[in-house]
Amino acid sequence: MLPVYRYKDTLLHGLNPVISLFLVVTLAVTSLLLENPVYTALVCAATLALIYTADVWEECKAFMRIGLVVALFIAVLNPLINNQGIHVLIYGPRIPLWGNLDITLEAILYGLSSAVRVFTVIMVFGLASTVINPDDLLGMFSRFSSRSSLSAALAVRLYPSMVSEAREIREVQLVRGERLKGGGRLSRARSYMPMLLALFQGSLDRAACIAESMSARGFGSGRRTQIRRHHFRPRDAVIAAVSLAVLGVAIAAAVAGRSAYSFFPTLSDPWNEASHAALAALTIAFVAIIALSRSWKKWHWLRSRI
Secondary structure, X not given: OOOOOOOOOOOOOOOOHHHHHHHHHHHHHHHHHOOOHHHHHHHHHHHHHHHHHOOOOOOOHHHHHHHHHHHHHHHHHHHHHOOOOXXXXXXXXXXXXXXXXXXXXXXXXXXXXXXXXXXXXXHHHHHHHHHOOHHHHHHHXXXXXXXXXXXXXXXXXXXHHHHHHHHHHHHHHHHOOOOOOOOOHHHHHHHHHHHHHHHHHHHHHHHHHHHHHHHHOOOOOOOOOOOOOOOXXXXXHHHHHHHHHHHHHHHHHHHOOOOOOOOOOOOOOHHHHOOHHHHHHHHHHHHHHHHHXXXXXXXXXXXXXX
């Protein structure tokens, strides 16, 4: 089951939602834009380090499982359908209308590199869902489309409530001796049916309460007012500057032709293909963000200054 947002005393949780969104978008764009395996490994390591320093490692395990399954599927499937490359490891049979099912070293490494990139993007989404408050993010977009933002906010707020309620109902069923595991599919469906009906009824009651609350507060009766809760602080300026630098370096490397890497027909040295200046700049930027996030809980003086 996917995690829900919980505030924690970390740097990433305390950022302005716009800056947090800009940081995760920068990580995703950098991972997709830089194809060289050296860049891919660096961005993946930086994303996992940020998840660890933000104390959301346990919450992101669901995304890790999804990412590993997708990455494994890509890594296994690519050598089977892509027989390019000159270093043939396994000579397979000839398939009509397809050709020889040969497995090459280049196809295996290309599949592994693509799998790591996809895994990194999934982990970036996991980081975003656990460090960015969905209410704050949707409140930010409500200035442009209030009705759509309201619908999305209600849907996002109902999900954690339903998860908590489903957990409580399941515990009550287990205490009463209900067998939720084992047996056939029909038996398990009958066991889960009371929980589903209770969740449906609870959702209807909760929706009616929300509608009455909105009506009592005068929703739709006039021009809406808002309170500015998040201010732009020095920590936001630092993270925004570093994220902008990372994005600029990635775009510059792509424009200069130093971001791509050719796996076919034969492998080349990825270290020579990459831009050493861009690699050094990205490493310094990621280390700066990780170090600042790591020292957030230890250095109270630093926290008071930013």
